[in-house]
Amino acid sequence: MSIKLGVPSKGRLMEKTFDWFATRGVVLSRTGSDREYAGAVEGIDNVDLVLLSAGEIPRELASGRIHLGVTGNDLVQEKLVQWDQKVEPLAGLGFGRADLIVAVPQCWVDVDTLDDLDGAAAAFRKRHGFRMRIATKYHRLVRDYLRRGGVADYQLVDSQGATEGTVKNLTAEAIADITSTGETLRANHLKILAEDPVLRSEATLFRSRSAPMAGADRDTISELRIKLGV
Numbered sequence: 350m351s352i353k354l355g356v357p358s359k360g361r362l363m364e365k366t367f368d369w370f371a372t373r374g375v376v377l378s379r380t381g382s383d384r385e386y387a388g389a390v391e392g393i394d395n396v397d398l399v400l401l402s403a404g405e406i407p408r409e410l411a412s413g414r415i416h417l418g419v420t421g422n423d424l425v426q427e428k429l430v431q432w433d434q435k436v437e438p439l440a441g442l443g444f445g446r447a448d449l450i451v452a453v454p455q456c457w458v459d460v461d462t463l464d465d466l467d468g469a470a471a472a473f474r475k476r477h478g479f480r481m482r483i484a485t486k487y488h489r490l491v492r493d494y495l496r497r498g499g500v501a502d503y504q505l506v507d508s509q510g511a512t513e514g515t516v517k518n519l520t521a522e523a524i525a526d527i528t529s530t531g532e533t534l535r536a537n538h539l540k541i542l543a544e545d546p547v548l549r550s551e552a553t554l555f556r557s558r559s560a561p562m563a564g565a566d567r568d569t570i571s572e573l574r575i576k577l578g579v
């Protein structure tokens with residue numbers, strides 16, 4: 350038997366994940382051609398590498414198809430209901446840091462807080478006859494955050510990418526998205542509300558609470574955790 354370790358298959362998270370493991374003596378690599386999603390693990394026996402989209406890793410952990418997985422905690426908390434019953438965070442990896450924030454047009458000079466947003470949303474509905482649209486792909490996290498913040502008169506519209514562009518394109522009045530440098534927000538004339546972000550995210554190593562394990566697999570996970578120091 351072997352345990353399955355899921356890591357992002359491309360982009361910023363993949364390279365940094367490989368570096369993080371290599372520093373701790375576990376060498377992960379992609380094998381085959383550039384386009385083939387196959388991988389290898391050196392430095393420990395009985396661990397299989399599974400290359401997956403960062404967005405799919407939460408579901409694979411929850412279903413127990415992988416034992417360990419690296420992805421952003423934003424994706425885990427958005428995609429898994431009662432996430433902490435399904436996965437256990439073992440360690441923040443110190444990269445892939447980003448804040449999930451709510452932003453409005455810079456020209457909305459009277460809107461700086463969630464309270465202001467609630468007022469603006471009510472006025473918007475009165476004036477336009479429909480609810481203010483907030484574009485996001487983080488539906489669950491944003492809905493909870495706005496409810497706790499007392500914002501009522503809005504609707505979420507789905508945006509799976511280029512979310513900051515929805516305001517300019519007139520498909521939304523405000524957005525909720527991940528930001529790290531803030532450049533995309535500034536380039537699109539948006540400003541972040543004053544409160545704490547919806548969530549602060551970083552790449553995190555998670556353990557599935559449901560992946561089936563024989564005794565030897567438990568030993569492999571213990572050995573790996575000792576090597577990684579988590």
Ligand SMILES: Nc1ncnc2c1ncn2[C@@H]1O[C@H](COP(=O)(O)OP(=O)(O)OP(=O)(O)O)[C@@H](O)[C@H]1O
Pocket residue numbers: 357359360361362401402403404405420421422423424445446447527528529530550551
């Ligand atoms: N500047 C950033 N923009 C977007 N995501 C970021 C940024 N910084 C860190 N992240 C994190 O990276 C993760 C998303 O990674 P990535 O964009 O590779 O995933 P994805 O778009 O779901 O990938 P895929 O298209 O393969 O599903 C999230 O956890 C997110 O918080």
Ligand SMILES: O=P(O)(O)OC[C@H]1O[C@H](OP(=O)(O)OP(=O)(O)O)[C@H](O)[C@@H]1O
Pocket residue numbers: 509510511512513526527528529530531532533534
């Ligand atoms: O604060 P910044 O450093 O400017 O980064 C934030 C941007 O990066 C991400 O987009 P990504 O590149 O993943 O594209 P997408 O959202 O269109 O998928 C995110 O959705 C923001 O648009």
